[in-house]
Amino acid sequence: MKGTNVLLVVALFIGLAFHGSSIFFTLEYTYDALIHLFFADHYANSWFEPWDYRWYTGFTVQGYPPLVHQLIGILSYIGGLKFGLFTVGLLAILLYVTGAYRFGLLMTGDKKVAGYTAILAVFSSTFIETLHIFGQLPSISALSILMHSLTEIYLWLKTGKRVYLFTSLSLIAVTVTSHHVTPIFGMVFFIFPLIGMVVMDVSRDKVNSYKELRFKVFWNSFRQLFWRIVSFGFFSLILIVTCILPYWINSKKNPITQVPIPHGSRDNFLEVTSSGLVFFMIPWGILLFLIPYLFYRFYSKRYLFFGLSMTMLTILGTGGTTPVPLMLLGETAFNILTLDRFTLWATIMALPIFGEFAFRMVEGDIKEKIQRRLGSVYHRILGGFIAGGVLFMVIFTMSLGYFRPSQPAKIKMLPIVNFLNQDQHDRWRYLPLGFGDQMAWLSAQTKAMTVDGNYHSARRLPELTTRAIERLENSKFRGVEGIGSLQQFLTVPEKYNLKYIFSNDKFYDPLLYFCGWQRLQQLENGIMVWEKLNVPPMPAILPKDDVPKWSKIMWGVIPILTVLVAFFINVQMLWYRVLKSKKLPLPDYFKYRVTYKGFPGFMIVINHIWAVIVLICLAFGMYKFYIHNASQRSPENVLTAYYNALDFKEFETAHSFLDKEKEVPIAQYMLEVSVTDGILSSYAKLDAMDITISEETEFGAKAIVDTDWVTPLERVKKIYHHDLVKRNGNWFIMPSYLDTDIPPDQLFSSNDTKFYNHGRRRITTQQTYHEDVLKQPVLEVLTAKLVKYNGQYSVIGEIQNVDNIPSDVVIKATLYNDANKELANYDAKYHMKHKLMPMESTSFKINFEGIAWSQTKDTIPPTFNPDEFTPVELEEQPTKFNLQCAGNVANTDLYKGLTVQSLHIGEQQIDGELYNSGIQEVTIPLLLISYYDENKELIWVDHQFVKDGVRVQRKQPFQYNLLNVDDVSTINSSLKNCFVNGLPNESIAEKVIPDRNQTHQWDQLQPLKGNSFDFVKLELNSYIGNPK
């Protein structure tokens, strides 16, 4: 062996050129890279202070090994955070390619094979995925350094030269400080088999052939090496513990209370094929075809232990497909670990053998054998197939992020950063919605704080740790549970000093509106800012969990120190190796090079059979995919396809399923679809669908489609009836009738009172001038009661704006027991109109939900469903309540154009029509229904979202099923502890409307003899999706 390895140089060259240039287009769109950037920003700003206030109402960065973050942080002083990120990315690529080379060299003892390994490593789909799609920089760096350390460990164990102990330990230390999971599992899956291999090599030296190598020889060699193994194990354990000691202390002190968050790598890959693709097919890539060869080589005597480890990793990497990983890891580890890392390690471990295969295929014995047996043309075709396969996987994996972006489009952060810096907006917390992982990049650019965050192991708020959601920001992807968690934050924002929301996804808009938020402005980058009134700013001093000074110093110093130490210890060897300035003795592992001769023919056969099986599986998968898409084969299929098309707003596809003979032209259909607005058509995601075919003849069918939608507000069930016909063997849906109603006026006018609030009239950096502070509008609580219904407590009542200006209303109720002990408090969510015109009143209801989780930590419900609401586990019986109402001047969302046009009162239900008499399109109408007894005393308040919007001058029918309010019991009915803007309600009532005429309220009730009620009242609240 002489000279520089050309293959390695080529690998490095291509690797840096290919990955190094493409990271600029991929890394920022990955899942993790921006999180690391945020951590790096933390270190760049406060190196020795592990507490960061910006996420999760404060968290400690000691929950993640700091090396990579600190490196980015240091480099950011030169050229900014992104410069640091990309530089570290380039370093990781460099380390990875050289690491793969050295690992290959160690395993095979053949520079050529190692060169092939390096080249294949560059094109390995698992690496591409980890770097360009997941962005797991620390994981890649740690794994690369681990590969570097393997050679040193081997040499220490084999030769016993102390210098190798130091070099190996120095590299282990760097691994530990960059990623905690890698060295721990790396010990098990890489170093244990390596030890086995060393022992095997030592045994091999004692005998003449592997055949003679029996267990006894092996055992003797093991005893011979025992102390080297133990010393290495002992010292590396010490390093693992001490290098990131604060991390271990932190994990002990703040155990991860997070409930398991679903991760695709734990899915059954056969059921969830998308997870199978991302976590199995892509990482394995072309290696899938070579599995028999891999195991054939790994189960040869020298690699036996690697073979075992490889088998384990392969099985663990299959996630929930087989029950084995769950059994092996146990419930806890299975739910905390992301299992894709096992596949990553398996595929990395397979690289040297893959390199060996490539070598033998290109210029070794396999080539000879195939050419001899099957002809040289076949060999070329086969080679072309494999090379093509590798290339295909590279391009496929790289393009995945382009065709199926995991992130929303890149958001310009500057307007948001400027907004937060203006006018002391950063004195409140903010919450981004629909930002994806870019929220971390926003956080890195501002000092303002958010209640959300992107490193869920560090969460502290029980509202978050008890939810299996990744972030609040993308809670819609976690269905009702995610929305439920978000609702808590939106309903009681003052608890978290949460005042601003940056919405990049209009899906959340109705939820924000009905929780009492209002639009503030649209920023230049299209992000809508929502604000909530009456939220106090954050206190000047925020709590933090402090750690001792030594821990901070350790955390700040050791990681970088390990890099420096490793550099100085290894630099000499590196110098000799790379520049060949000194002749080095050939390392020991070169002795165990195999001469590749006489590849067994049966392996070629077996591998061919296997490849055919894999191909058949792929073909079958594609066939299934096609059949699934054959949408008109049965009534069920066509309905499923139709609703899916509607759900994804593919109206042209949806139209193609309609009966052609009852021709509705596509233009007409698109028009109809485009004018319908409402919670279902604009803000819902189809969650489940149940199709019942009630009557089916040969050419016709009637179907009842039971749909289940997740909306930002609640789960909506809606039943649709369809008639279907079969024409030319294909099923079609008969179009429903068309609403031909036309409004009377083409053009009409409307007068409206509009309000404008200057905010601060004088521009000042100090507090707002006294004259620029508006008086809080005066409200009056008309009735308030603590009631119990179906086992849960609610405070219901009516409140009126008795001032001359419109008011935003926030109502907070607190429950007390007889001993005046506070039991729970909560705000009114959407059982009220949050904005009231002068003299307007609203019924309200406050349910006590959030408290359940903050008080009784062990009875946390596993899932949250707004419909099946979990009542509070109150320790004691509430007997009193306190109501704090606050009015603030409102100037938006004051639309009152919605009216009740007609009403038919049945025994069990009310049918009616809403009519929109104003000039704004109402997207989601809300009905508030209050029940009264024969004395016209309020008993209960209920709500219903009308599923479709109401267009201007048009009607929308609604149906409401009356409740049985028989078991509502009133516990306390008193206005004694009701306060408005901090003043007792009583004094306001006496002062503002001293001679209030009670009959006005009573006159407006609808007499309705029902189940233990005698009157109802209907009130309307309208959400306008696109205010004009």
Added chain:
Amino acid sequence: MLGRHFYIILFFLILSCRGEEIKTVVPKDINVVGHEQPTSIVAGEIAQFSFEVKGKGNPYLLLHQGLGPMILQPRLDNNKLVFTLEKMYTRQAGLYEWELINNSQVVLSGNLKVLPKQELTTKIETYFGPRSIRAGGDDFSMLFMVPTDVYDNPLPDGTSVIIKRQMDNAQDSIQGELKNGYLWHNLFSSNYAGRMLVSATVNQISSKELTSMIAPSNSVNFQIDYKRVHDYADGNQVIEFITDEIQDRFGNTVADGTLVNFQVTDQDGARLLTAGSTLAGIATGKLLHPTKASNWKVTAYVTGESKSNETQLQFKPAVKDYEVSFLHDNRLIEVGPIHGFMEQLVPDGLLITLKLFNDKGELVDTKLTNSSKGKASFELEELFYENGLYTLQIETAGLQKEFKVALGTNELE
């Protein structure tokens, strides 16, 4: 802990021992023979204290003032010790106490009054609130002021203040005197809504303009009327309910935006609801005409404060009759042409309901459609409705028709 306390005590012991030593070793005493010092100055002036003393020592003047103690060192002038309090130290008005101290002992002490510099009154700090009150003379805004001199000292008690007020197109002024450095005054509303502007003047210096809105008081009962194109129940035209100008008991128009609920009770006792917010006292509520003959009673409320008269109105049926024809073995049902009140085709969108009962009287299906060009049709395809006897109920514009039909034949009962 014990050790630490011990050291602290030891430290103080050593210190105190040293103090004792100085006293005993170098005794110094002085006597004041004569002195001259001001008892009262105006803020920003120089104060000179001079003392004629005998004896030896290092006397100094200790001055206690609002910002804390201050030590002045003397200057010797004709055997007199002269202490000068420079003008930058006399900016704060108030009582200054001085002590001549020698050898840690007070030799002489006295007071110096520093008065605010009234002739240089520069600023009147004012607060006025609440920023809006109600008309009627019961509600008030309070004006609170602290006039200050050039050094930000409040002026002495008894300083006269003039409060000027502009309200209801007239001005008046109120005299007042400062007490404890400030003055407050409650300014009551009149019977008229509008704006109250106030300012204050002290020593020819005026405050900024302050304002309080006088909002109208509670509204009193009012009248409503309605406007419509015709009195037919065509379900298409819009009827408007309009209030007259809603006022409070003093004749002020109620605040813009005041919500008025219009409650409509139809002949079945159903309460329909529309609302409007006032603009110049007038609120408008809109509803569509009903689809069938109706009898409406309308009352408007400003809930809790006032209500309107009850007004009654009728809607005549817009459609007198319509035709229904059966085609294609009774499987195609055509409704119409439907004619309106002047024989025109009814406007598009009239809702037509078809209820299909089988021969056992069970409801099989309900179909809905809207009229278009005065017509509508239902198709009962064989795929979904077997041949047989059915009862069909067709309803539109409040008119119901029932037919017994055999599907699949031409028979009609």
